Amino acid sequence: MTFILIWITTFKNAYRIDASIRPRIRVNYLERADHTLFDITFTGVAIQFMLSVAGYSWMYALTRRSKLSILAALPPFLLNILYLGTHSLCAALDVFTWMSYGVIHFISPFLAAFWLWLFASPGVVSIFAWTFGIQNCLGIITHLSFPTAAPWYGDQYGYPLPTGNYSMPGSAAGLVRVDKVLGTHIYQNAFKASPLVFGAFPSLHGAFSCCCFFFIARYSRRGAFMLGFYVLWQWFSTVYLRHHWRIDLLGGLIYSAFVFSIFYRSLQRMDKAFALGVSGGNGWQRLFEGTRLQHAFDGKPGYEVVMEMSTDDESYDSNRSSVHERRADLEAAWVDDLGVTWKSKDPSVTTKSQG
Template sequence: MQQTQTVTETGNRLLPEWRERLSPSKLSAIPGRYKLRRLYTRSHSKPPMREPGPPGGIAALQRSFSVFESFRQLRERRWSVFDIQYPVLAAFTLASIWIVEPAAPFIKTLAALGYFSLLLMPVTRQFFLPSWPIWTYLLYFFSSRFIPFDIRPEIFVQVLPALEDILYGTNFSNVFSSWTHAVLDILAWFPYGLGHFGLPAICSAIIFVFAAPGTLPMFAKSFGWLSILGVTIQLLFPCTPPWYERLHGLEPAQYGMQGSPAGLARIDALFGVDMYTTSFTTAPVPFGAFPSLHAADAILEALFISFCFPRLRALCVFYVVWICWATMYLNHHYAVDLLGGGLIAYAIFVVVRRFWLPRPQPGKKYRWEYEYIEVGAMRKNPALDEELGYRPVEGGEGGQPKHSAEWAEEFTVLDSFMHSASSSGSASPTASLLSSSSSSSSSPRSDRSGRRND
């Protein structure tokens, strides 16, 4: 009875709209991990759930152009070690703008100011901040052509063919491209020449509408950082692709040599247009065979789509196999390049899913149906405290382990400024009750009879 009275008194201090949500009929529909009888036993810790979304619902958009509002949010933000990504992105952006030729300091300064103003105005920040790694990658890739040749590393010609023989005993690219046909050219062109450039936008639209709020920013950040890391490896470890071995054998390669469209030249000849010949001949990174970003991007997209929509897993596997075959058939990548790109994509997805990726909820078809979101990896059959993010540590009273919420707080620390308002979800309906019950249970209370409950 005392606990029931405590809940009633707490509810009287809540806002009217929360009183209805916390009624017995509503609470009965809340998942079992939010049951009240156990939440009061750990009042000193916080559950790993997101902070409440902005007024107006999870689909509300920012309309302010005030840069000072962003500075105020930066001052109030609780910083984490993972926020180092933003200075790194800023460094990549400034360096990329600086090395672009011709040298025009005034124009470049204006470009940098305009670039960062898009990240500071709330009305544009909600779109450009989550996708900042993608824009940085595009600028980084374009400007890499202006890196001086004398400071670049040596181009490796024999490494990838040797690894191909060691790992597989044969050169799959030469095997698949030894016999060509116009039908096979079309089949390879669809995923390699069209899907690679258009599928990220299609996946983003599907994730935005049908996945849990907050999933799209994580997809955009993962895609951008994967591309940045891939281009960096290609610049530090330049390797010749299969088409170079076919044209020049194992002769040493030199910077300044033109690239090649390889099998895509047959597509240009088939349609009588210049879609790929010029772009691949003047590519900024002609010796960027390892890792294959075509395979890495496809695998990352397949992992996200499979996670959000498990029924599409077979289709995702088919597309990954399709584009991997196309890269080798068109003579653009070795099989070892596909392996390297796939491992990087999988590693990034595992980390993002473990800490930041919202979990899909059964029965939710559209993002607007989510009332709260749960972030991070979900354990199978966990105890309630473990499911809420508490992990046992040594040194508890009476020989029993006490609980720490340090791991759980990582979810909320990274959320306030990283995600846009359009992709933020509201917290669980019990979030306000947790806050009020935590403060009420930490101090003695009096029931209606005047007795004190310690």
């Protein structure tokens, strides 16, 4: 919670920083960088390919799963595909994008944290909070030290872009159309009074959704599909509403992935402790302890079983099956920790497997 409070406090009071000591606002930088990176040119395609390789390498280094790592190579290309659909405006798309950008965005971290408390290993919610807070602090530091203009800046002030200054009000951009549909001025007034107008890169809207995806997808395949759709929805919405460039969303993804990587080993330790019964039950199991619902979503774990894995080939297949049965309660989409030794607080409980 510490980093979350630091982020919120810094954001709310950013306007108090004396403009004379703040850095120059780069109003052209992101637009040029966005076209360089994402346009279908030799340079753009080469950069996208290198980013895809980097994404694949990052995921493989964490999970050692090649098929899953392919998904981490797709974001640069997915952003380009989504961008193609952002040029045609209509009331239906205005409302569709508003639901993601202006509504679900604000409640998604709370929903994700509650789900993790219910179904993930004990302690994962705290790691989620640390990841969420640190990524947002890194984002706000970047906003203050590297102020940049969003797409709406050119729409509002025209080209060539005028020099930015810190007295300029913010803009609701495409959300103005949503205000008209709803018959309100909520977003127009809120963004006009924003304490941090020039904070386009990285997109924290994008980072929010990616952080939720990383954690939920680790523990649920169905959740991975749902949150994957939410990430794409959020990416489309931010570009359609003219609040961010594609490069801002890629930056939000990178910030979130970086912080998630820092805590990944901690998540593995928590999952192992949960699988061995050392850390107790998750929120759902504690709420419905002793009832038929206690293990409705994870299967009754065999914590009392102590297994010593053999190294000979004849018993490997049966041992591998036993390990997966023992950890059925995790429903983890990303966890495959065969080949390591699990150590619990109880010295009599040790599970060793040779991969």
